[in-house]
Amino acid sequence: MPVExxxxxxxxxxxxVTLDLVREDGQDLSHDLSARQLAILLTIYLEPPPxxxxxxxxxxxxxxxxxxRALDTMGRLDLVARRRDDADRRNVVIQRTVKGALAVERLGDLIVAQGRVLPR
Amino acid sequence: MPVExxxxxxxxxxxxVTLDLVREDGQDLSHDLSARQLAILLTIYLEPPPxxxxxxxxxxxxxxxxxxRALDTMGRLDLVARRRDDADRRNVVIQRTVKGALAVERLGDLIVAQGRVLPR
DNA sequence: CCGAAATAATACGGAACCGAAACGATCCGG
DNA sequence: CCGGATCGTTTCGGTTCCGTATTATTTCGG
Known part of the structure; x- marks a missing residue:
């Protein structure tokens, strides 16, 4: 049953939702996060690692x-973390953080909330 | 009946949807549009003028x-246009463009399409 | 009229990002 | 071992954006 x-x-x-994101700037998320950064963040937290x-x-x-560069920025915001892969030390494994998980969770709640009050 | x-x-x-936006970069929309720019664009096209x-x-x-600055950028992309308000020449009235309308419309279709294939 | 208020734009120094290219570190097949 | 391939990062020159402060233009009350 799709979402109609x-x-x-x-x-x-x-x-x-976008307005909410912009307005709550300075919190964890957004701060005018670009589409690319958001796409990276969501991929990390929604798709299975590594x-x-x-x-x-x-x-x-x-x-x-x-x-x-996006990882630099989001790492500075503590939204993601990097770690060398011990199995193959050329690789860098991107890891989730508590703060990042909370931010993603909050985005989810935000969308749900706005979906609930949506006039049809 | 809200969207559940x-x-x-x-x-x-x-x-x-964000992945779609990032990947189709170079088209009209996105090009790594920031959250702010998107919020402005949607406000202009969804809320009544002026x-x-x-x-x-x-x-x-x-x-x-x-x-x-966001209007500068989006104006360069022909997503919005500016015009002095003749009634009060201090004001600038932001106007919609054909290209902007198409871009917003495409975003809507994109969300609808992804909502349709959403597993529940 | 004229000075205060309001509006949008601009200046400024600093920060972030871009694409392309070059760079170091690491792995691995022969 | 060692030379090529792979991986992530860094460098380069240029562009964009930030926040704050300032400017130019226009309106309007007294």
């Missing part, structure tokens, strides 16, 4: 430095 | 230069 959304409802939902720079770059269709 | 989304469904939907710099700044809880 009409285009205007979908856009209204997206609009309100996650690597190369894997994320492929999945998003961007170059590796883009991922490295 | 569970948190994981909501996040999965958000994840997939829209002004001051009004948008207030609604998003950001300073006016942020709006001016």
């Amino acid at each position: 959304l009409r285009p205007l409802e979908a856009l209204t939902l997206w609009h309100r 996650h690597t720079v190369r894997g994320l770059a492929g999945k998003l269709g961007v170059t590796k430095p883009v991922i490295t | 989304l569970r948190p994981l469904e909501a996040l999965t939907l958000w994840h997939r 829209h002004t710099v001051r009004g948008l700044a207030g609604k998003l809880g950001v300073t006016k230069p942020v709006i001016t």
Whole structure:
């Protein structure tokens, strides 16, 4: 049973959640997080590990430095963490953090809440 | 009748749409549009005009230069247009464009499509 | 009229990001 | 072992964006 959304409802939902994100700036999330950064964050927290720079770059269709830089930024915000892979020390394994998990969870609640008050 | 989304469904939907946005970079939308820019774009196209710099700044809880710069960028992409208000020439009225309307419409279709294939 | 208020834009120094290329570290097949 | 391949990072020059403060223009009350 799919989620039945009409285009205007979908856009209204997206609009309100995005507004919430922008307004709560300075908290954990957003701070004007780019689409790329959000995509990386959600991939890390929704898809099964392990996650690597190369894997994320492929999945998003961007170059590796883009991922490295995004991880720098989000690492500084403590939303993700990096660790060398001991099995193959060329690889870097991207790990979840408590703060990142909370931020993602909060985004989920935000979407659910806005979906609930959506006029149909 | 609200849109009933569970948190994981909501996040999965958000994840997939964001991935779509990032991957189709270079088209009209996204190009790594920031949350702020997207919020501005959706406000302009979903809420009744007229829209002004001051009004948008207030609604998003950001300073006016942020709006001016976002309008610069999106104006360059032809997603929005600016025009002086003849009634009060201090004001700038932000106008919709064909390209912007198409981009927003496409975002709506994207969300609807991902909602449809969402596992529940 | 004229000075205060309001509006959007601009200046400024600093930070982040871009794509492309180069770089070090590591692995692995022969 | 060692030379090529792989992986993530760094460098480079250039662009964009940030927040704060300032500016130019326009309106309007007295």
